[in-house]
Amino acid sequence: MTESDEPRIVIPPRVTIPIGPQHPALKEPGMFKLTVEGERIIDAEVNIGYNHRSIEKIAEGRTFLQVLYLAERICGICSATHNGTLAQAVEAAAEVEIPERAKFIRTLTWELERIHSHILWLGVAFHEVGFDTAFMYSWRDREVVMDLLETLSGNRVNYAMNTIGGVRRDVTDSLKETLLKGLDKLEERMKYYRDVAIYEKTFWNRVDGVGVLPNKIAKSHGAVGPTGRGSNVPTDVRFNDPTQAYVHLRDSGEFEMVLSDREDVAGRAIVRVVETIEAVRMCRWLLHNLPDGPIRERVRPRIQPNEVLARYEAPRGEVIHYLVTNGSDKPERWKVRAPTHANWVSMAYTLRGGYLADAPIILAAIDPCFSCTDRVVLVDAEDETIQLKPLDVLRAESNKWYESRT
Amino acid sequence: MQGILDGIVHILIQSFGILVFPGIFFISFLALLWEWIDRKFYARLQNRMGPMHTGWHGILQPLMDFLKLLGKEDLTPEKADKRSFAAVPFVMLSLSIILTMFLPIVDMNPLVPGIQGILSFEGDVIIVLFISTLMAITIVLAGYFSSNPFGQTGAARTGMLLISFEIPLIISMITPAMLTGSLRVSTIMNRLAGQAGIASLPLAYLWLLILPFIIFIVAIQAELERIPFDVSHAETEIVHGWQVEYSGKKLAMIHLAEDIMLVYAAGLAVTMFLGGPYLLEFIPLEVFSVGFASLMATTWVGWIYYALVFILKSVIVVLILSNMRTLFARWRIDQIVRAGWKFIVPLALVNLMVVQFALVYIFPLLGVV
Numbered sequence: 219m220t221e222s223d224e225p226r227i228v229i230p231p232r233v234t235i236p237i238g239p240q241h242p243a244l245k246e247p248g249m250f251k252l253t254v255e256g257e258r259i260i261d262a263e264v265n266i267g268y269n270h271r272s273i274e275k276i277a278e279g280r281t282f283l284q285v286l287y288l289a290e291r292i293c294g295i296c297s298a299t300h301n302g303t304l305a306q307a308v309e310a311a312a313e314v315e316i317p318e319r320a321k322f323i324r325t326l327t328w329e330l331e332r333i334h335s336h337i338l339w340l341g342v343a344f345h346e347v348g349f350d351t352a353f354m355y356s357w358r359d360r361e362v363v364m365d366l367l368e369t370l371s372g373n374r375v376n377y378a379m380n381t382i383g384g385v386r387r388d389v390t391d392s393l394k395e396t397l398l399k400g401l402d403k404l405e406e407r408m409k410y411y412r413d414v415a416i417y418e419k420t421f422w423n424r425v426d427g428v429g430v431l432p433n434k435i436a437k438s439h440g441a442v443g444p445t446g447r448g449s450n451v452p453t454d455v456r457f458n459d460p461t462q463a464y465v466h467l468r469d470s471g472e473f474e475m476v477l478s479d480r481e482d483v484a485g486r487a488i489v490r491v492v493e494t495i496e497a498v499r500m501c502r503w504l505l506h507n508l509p510d511g512p513i514r515e516r517v518r519p520r521i522q523p524n525e526v527l528a529r530y531e532a533p534r535g536e537v538i539h540y541l542v543t544n545g546s547d548k549p550e551r552w553k554v555r556a557p558t559h560a561n562w563v564s565m566a567y568t569l570r571g572g573y574l575a576d577a578p579i580i581l582a583a584i585d586p587c588f589s590c591t592d593r594v595v596l597v598d599a600e601d602e603t604i605q606l607k608p609l610d611v612l613r614a615e616s617n618k619w620y621e622s623r624t
Numbered sequence: 625m626q627g628i629l630d631g632i633v634h635i636l637i638q639s640f641g642i643l644v645f646p647g648i649f650f651i652s653f654l655a656l657l658w659e660w661i662d663r664k665f666y667a668r669l670q671n672r673m674g675p676m677h678t679g680w681h682g683i684l685q686p687l688m689d690f691l692k693l694l695g696k697e698d699l700t701p702e703k704a705d706k707r708s709f710a711a712v713p714f715v716m717l718s719l720s721i722i723l724t725m726f727l728p729i730v731d732m733n734p735l736v737p738g739i740q741g742i743l744s745f746e747g748d749v750i751i752v753l754f755i756s757t758l759m760a761i762t763i764v765l766a767g768y769f770s771s772n773p774f775g776q777t778g779a780a781r782t783g784m785l786l787i788s789f790e791i792p793l794i795i796s797m798i799t800p801a802m803l804t805g806s807l808r809v810s811t812i813m814n815r816l817a818g819q820a821g822i823a824s825l826p827l828a829y830l831w832l833l834i835l836p837f838i839i840f841i842v843a844i845q846a847e848l849e850r851i852p853f854d855v856s857h858a859e860t861e862i863v864h865g866w867q868v869e870y871s872g873k874k875l876a877m878i879h880l881a882e883d884i885m886l887v888y889a890a891g892l893a894v895t896m897f898l899g900g901p902y903l904l905e906f907i908p909l910e911v912f913s914v915g916f917a918s919l920m921a922t923t924w925v926g927w928i929y930y931a932l933v934f935i936l937k938s939v940i941v942v943l944i945l946s947n948m949r950t951l952f953a954r955w956r957i958d959q960i961v962r963a964g965w966k967f968i969v970p971l972a973l974v975n976l977m978v979v980q981f982a983l984v985y986i987f988p989l990l991g992v993v
Contacts (some may be wrong), residue, residue, distance in 0.1 A: 235773045354670035420953040561874025575956045578860045
């Protein structure tokens with residue numbers, strides 16, 4: 219069969235399969251080294267850092283208003299998250315209270331974004347298990363909420379709704395009607411997808427009992443968002459530590475935190491789908507109870523020295539913006555902890571012991587967002603030392619490297 | 625002199641049959657057409673448009689994809705077994721073409737009653753099944769020769785798929801053979817259809833073909849590695865599995881071979897279960913019962929008529945297969961093996977027993993022979 223003297227094709231009992239940096243299951247670059255024995259995953263290693271953009275460093279040279287637009291480019295899917303959370307942080311640092319109506323509209327944008335993000339995730343999950351039909355259908359219906367977001371903010375992806383001291387665009391009565399009509403359609407479709415996800419056997423078999431993350435591990439590894447809530451960890455900033463209009467939403471008593479005690483991918487899927495229906499109801503409540511008044515407050519450009527921590531429950535989990543101001547119109551230090559960063563820790567645990575075929579859906583189940591997360595860390599391939607490098611050193615080194623090439 | 629001339633004409637007609645119609649060219653044409661129908665129908669069911677730009681509603685898209693791949697760079701991995709690696713696409717393509725040669729599309733041998741395929745002899749069902757198993761084995765080899773972890777995983781999965789769904793496929797094809805008492809594809813088809821002077825079977829026998837047909841469709845879907853059985857080249861898991869290292873001409877050939885396998889699968893379902901290229905003959909009118917068959921068998925009208933009926937019936941099978949592809953998510957390999965051995969294989973065996981029991985005891989008792 220083989221022409222060579224020594225057989226070159228050897229199947230070792232353990233094969234290391236790289237998922238990434240480029241892999242169809244991953245929409246962004248990231249690397250997962252899986253050691254498999256047959257179809258079983260023995261060991262998993264998470265290796266990220268292919269998508270570093272040094273946004274935090276760039277922000278230190280810009281004014282707060284400019285950083286606001288930079289912040290929403292951290293992530294395309296949760297752009298309103300970073301945009302709104304930073305606005306929230308700056309307002310807290312400036313110690314100004316924004317008008318009620320602005321709070322409601324900001325929350326409305328956030329919740330609409332949650333709907334679009336969760337439908338997107340659902341489509342990706344369907345695609346990862348090879349159920350392309352449901353993927354196409356769910357993304358078609360995602361267009362409804364994309365259109366709503368476009369009529370609300372003028373943009374499909376980077377909404378730029380928030381400004382420091384309020385929001386930029388108002389919700390008119392005719393827009394309210396359009397939004398309510400769209401929300402009705404979304405609720406109907408989401409109920410349908412909930413039934414598809416639960417009652418479609420081939421999909422359910424692929425997520426049932428897969429990627430188990432026990433409650434204890436989820437707590438100790440600090441899982442956030444639907445990943446944590448799918449393992450019955452009551453972590454939801456919207457209810458634990460509400461800001462903006464979430465205070466009113468919580469006080470209305472109509473909404474509850476969505477939890478699942480399944481602890482597997484199915485649990486995470488159910489949490490997301492039910493949460494989407496909850497988000498539709500929240501949007502409707504916000505529109506019905508929209509208070510009158512101005513939509514923005516003027517905030518002086520220079521912010522007094524202050525140190526604030528803004529939290530918000532992004533679609534993927536808790537996002538934290540840590541901001542230090544120094545009295546100028548530029549941030550002294552701005553640090554973003556995106557939810558995916560917190561969820562990486564439990565990733566390797568959930569992958570271990572599963573099937574290779576389940577790796578994509580387990581990876582997708584935390585709804586990873588690499589570009590939000592990446593920090594630059596240099597790992598030496600030979601002795602595996604890890605080294606953090608500041609930007610100027612990196613720049614000097616890269617210049618040197620390019621010079622040596624020519 | 626006359627004898628030599630006749631011989632030359634005969635050889636010319638035979639080579640026309642093998643090369644053009646209903647041979648390689650016609651089969652390749654059907655293969656690309658089936659791919660378009662499959663893609664278009666799959667897309668429409670998913671609320672997409674599917675191919676639109678090349679030709680009428682994108683009908684030339686599969687051909688364009690094929691030609692484009694032919695012009696692409698052809699890479700061979702350094703660690704691959706080069707000669708075997710290069711041989712696999714050729715072997716796959718030729719095996720799949722040989723398989724389609726057994727399908728009775730138009731009458732290639734007027735001396736034998738009934739429609740005959742290009743290749744037809746007593747016991748060819750065994751050869752057909754053997755070659756289709758060989759196809760699966762070439763897939764395993766393709767995966768291993770590429771010496772890529774994804775390829776090897778894909779190859780291992782193909783092997784698992786092979787041992788679970790090859791058996792129900794064979795058993796489901798035994799039923800028509802049992803009913804007709806023949807192991808020749810064309811005889812089975814002609815007897816089931818009851819055409820061309822061959823003694824037909826009682827209608828009651830045809831009820832026994834429903835369950836094997838369902839098993840056949842499921843098993844052939846696994847044989848073709850389509851959703852929900854596409855584990856061996858699941859792109860989100862192992863990046864096209866055994867195909868991952870193939871590019872350029874080799875990939876074009878593999879794709880063509882896969883399309884031809886779809887022609888073969890649909891054609892086999894038509895031949896073994898749906899009465900082959902007969903349609904109007906089933907209408908109980910005098911026009912179609914007297915002289916129609918002989919007219920069709922002797923003139924070129926018959927070639928077109930049989931080919932069109934074959935295409936029509938095959939399209940129905942292709943649409944069933946595409947619909948199945950739309951409805952399900954991909955199964956995991958362990959779920960497939962479990963489903964295969966827990967449900968499909970026992971079902972096939974029970975079906976076999978029921979058929980034998982009916983043939984030996986029930987039908988004679990009812991007076992149906």
